[in-house]
Amino acid sequence: xxxxxxxxxxxxxxxxxxxxxxxxxxxxxxxxxxxxxxxxxxxxxxxxxxxxxxxxxxxxxxxxxxxxxxxxxxxxxxxxxxxxxxxxxxxxxxxxxxxxxxxxxxxxxxxxxxx
Amino acid sequence: xxxxxxxxxxxxxxxxxxxxxxxxxxxxxxxxxxxxxxxxxxxxxxxxxxxxxxxxxxxxxxxxxxxxxxxxxxxxxxxxxxxxxxxxxxxxxxxxxxxxxxxxxxxxxxxxx
Numbered sequence: 049x050x051x052x053x054x055x056x057x058x059x060x061x062x063x064x065x066x067x068x069x070x071x072x073x074x075x076x077x078x079x080x081x082x083x084x085x086x087x088x089x090x091x092x093x094x095x096x097x098x099x100x101x102x103x104x105x106x107x108x109x110x111x112x113x114x115x116x117x118x119x120x121x122x123x124x125x126x127x128x129x130x131x132x133x134x135x136x137x138x139x140x141x142x143x144x145x146x147x148x149x150x151x152x153x154x155x156x157x158x159x160x161x162x163x
Numbered sequence: 164x165x166x167x168x169x170x171x172x173x174x175x176x177x178x179x180x181x182x183x184x185x186x187x188x189x190x191x192x193x194x195x196x197x198x199x200x201x202x203x204x205x206x207x208x209x210x211x212x213x214x215x216x217x218x219x220x221x222x223x224x225x226x227x228x229x230x231x232x233x234x235x236x237x238x239x240x241x242x243x244x245x246x247x248x249x250x251x252x253x254x255x256x257x258x259x260x261x262x263x264x265x266x267x268x269x270x271x272x273x274x275x276x
Contacts, residue, residue, distance in 0.1 A: 079262070090167075090251050090266030104262045105251060139205060150255065151196065152264060156203045 050074055051052060052155030054140050060161045061130055068126045069158045074143030080123050081141040081152060082115055084108065090156075091139055098145065130162045165190050167254050169267030177275045182239040184270035188250035193255055195228055195235045201248040209237075209250075242274045256270065 053072045061067050073080045079098050083091035094113070095105045099120040109115075112130075117123040125136055137159050141152040166189040176182050186195065194213045197254055198206035212228035212235060219226045225238045235252055249271045253264040 081263070088268070090253070090269050091264075093263035093265070096262045098262070104260065106263070141269050151208055151211055153208060154198075 049123075052140055052142050052153055054138075054155040054158050056158055057156060058159050060163065063132060064129055066126065066128045067160065068124055069140075069160075070122060070124050071124045071140030071155060072091060074144075074153060077142035077144045077153075078120070079143045079150070079152075080117055081143070082123070082125050083141065083154075085137045085139055085157070086135075089158050094125075097131055110125075117151055125159040127160075130158070130160075132162045135160055135162045165256060165265050167252060167265045167267040169252060169270055172249065172268060173271050173272055173273070175260075175275070176242050176274045178244060179241050182242050182246070182272055184237050184250050184252075184272075186235045186237075186267055188233045188254050188258065188265075190254075191232050193232075193257075195232075196253045197226060197235075197237055198251045198253060198266075199248050200251065200269070204248075206251060239272075242272070244274050244276055247272060247274050 055070045060079050081096040082094040085091045094109050095115050097117040100117050112128045115125045137157045138156045141154045143150050143152045168187045196211045197209040200206045210226050216230045217228040223240045227236045249269040251266050251269045253266045256263045
C-alpha cells in the first residue's frame with residue numbers, strides 16, 4: 049500500500065496527558081500537512097512541512113502542540129497537557145510539489161478523545 | 164481572513180435525482196479542489212480545477228470553476244447510493260499561507276434508495 053498511513057487510528061486519553069501521533073506520507077512526496085477536523089466541519093489547517101522544514105503554522109497550533117519531521121519522511125504531532133477541546137480527528141496529508149498543482153492526499157486520520 | 168463557504172450544508176435526495184453543491188471563496192483562487200468524505204472515512208481527492216471557466220466531467224460528476232475564479236460547483240446527475248458522503252471544496256492560501264488548503268464546511272449528501 050503506497051498511501052498515507054497514520055498511527056494510532058484511535059486514541060483515548062485523560063485530560064492533562066500528552067499524546068503523540070505519527071504520519072507516514074506517500075514515499076516520494078516532499079510536503080506533509082496536518083489538519084484537524086471536528087464533527088460537521090471541514091478540515092482545518094494546522095501546519096505543513098516541505099522536506100524537514102516547517103514552513104507554516106496556524107494560529108490554531110497553540111504552544112501545547114508541536115510537530116516534527118526530522119528526516120523529511122515521517123512526521124509526529126504531539127499535544128501536551130491535552131484538553132477536552134482537543135478531541136477531534138487529526139488528519140495528515142502529503143503532496144508532491146509541482147509547478148501548478150499540489151494535490152493533497154489524506155491519510156485515514158487519528159481520532160482523539162480526551163476524557 | 165480567507166474563507167471558503169459551501170451551500171447547502173445538507174441535501175437529501177431520492178436515488179436518481181440530481182444534486183448540486185456550491186462553493187464560494189472570499190478571495191480569487193489559483194485553483195480549487197474537490198474532495199469526498201464517506202461516513203467514518205477521510206477526505207479523498209476528486210479533482211482540481213485551475214482555469215477560469217473550466218468544466219471537467221467524471222462520469223456522472225460535473226465540476227465547474229467560475230469565470231472570476233471565486234466560485235465553483237459540483238453537480239451529480241442521477242445520484243446513486245454510492246454517492247453518499249460529504250463533499251468538500253478547498254482552495255489554497257495566498258502569500259504567507261500558500262501551503263495550506265482552506266476547506267468549506269462541506270455538503271452532506273444522503274441518498275434514499
